[in-house]
Amino acid sequence: MASKVMMTPGEILREGELEKRSDSLLQLWKKKRGVLTDDRLRLFSGTSERAKELRFHSILKVDCVEHTRKYVYFTIVTTDYKEIDFRCTEESCWNAFITLALIEYQNRRAVEGFRRHRFQRVASEEQQEEPGEQRALSPW
Structure with a gap:
């Protein structure tokens, strides 16, 4: 029987090299050091400690675009429909790690939303019952 290991918030799930296609006219591939956690992907350029974050x-x-002998090309689509192109070696599996972390994050958010909605509904029903009980005691 498989057991789920609980992660601590901000725990690094994957770290390593991947390449991002630049937004410039030439669209060159630039090497980045990626750090994947349970809620974001950080991209570092060179030795810089400043990171760009994709929360x-x-x-x-995450769309997988193409597999070649050397690379897996994939695109991250943002909620405002911006597309960011990446590639990684097939062995590094960045696309799979990012996809699984994103699904886990979306599932967590869905469960939290469901619990919040259920709690609000129960609280609302309890508030509605109180005036109803008072009316049951009233002859009018």
Whole structure:
């Protein structure tokens, strides 16, 4: 029987090299150091400690575009439909790790939303019952 290991928030799930296609006219591939956690992907350039972040709440999906002998090309689509192109070696499986982390994040958010909705509904029903009980005691 498989057991689920609980992660601590911000725990690094994957770290390593991947490439991002630049937004410039030439669209060159630039090497980045990626750090994947349970709620975001951080991209570092060179030795810089400043990172660009892609938070999962702003990511709609990960599309796998193409497999070649050397690379897997994939696109991250943001909630405002911006497309960011990446590639990685097939062995590094960045596309799979990002996809699984995104699904886990979306599932967690869905469960939290369901619990919040259910709690609000129960609280609302309890508030509605109180005036109803008072009316039952009243002859009018």
